[in-house]
Amino acid sequence: MAWRPTLLRAALLAGVAACLGMAGGPAAAAGLSIDVSGIPEAVGNIRVSLFIRDTWLDDGRQTANLVVPATSGNMTLTFPDLPVGTYGIALIHDADGNGDMTYSLLGLPSEGFGFSNNVVPVLSAPSFDSASFSLGPDGLHLQIALRHL
DSSP states (O other): OTHHHHHHHHHHHHHHHHHTTOTTOSOOEEEEEEEEEEEOSSOSEEEEEEEOGGGTTOTTOOSEEEEEEOOSEEEEEEEEEEESEEEEEEEEEETTOSSSOOBOTTSOBOSOEEEGGGOOOSSSOOOHHHHEEEEOTTOEEEEEEOBOO
């Protein structure tokens, strides 16, 4: 019967594709835009770090980063193609341009900072659960207000 070789060939190709990880097609990607408010002056950079749970606030293990010159007032920043998932954001206004948060003699941040969900840290960094959000296939638009101590 002629249908057997065709069916067998289709089954073999499907098996090879599944083994190669191609059966489901590419992972869904979505855009994430972030409105950042409260930027006091157009000096330095706005540094946005995107994390997953396992690497939350672990320096050097960000899922994605954006570094853009600061403008005073408000800015909109975009991660155009991220895998769908759960993330948290930490951002700073790196006014002195040293690439890190600068602290006062008392150990308090001397540059503006913010987290997704506008979480306000109390005596320590916020938990991933308090700052996390879900990015679905339709994308997401967040608002983060910089805090200054």
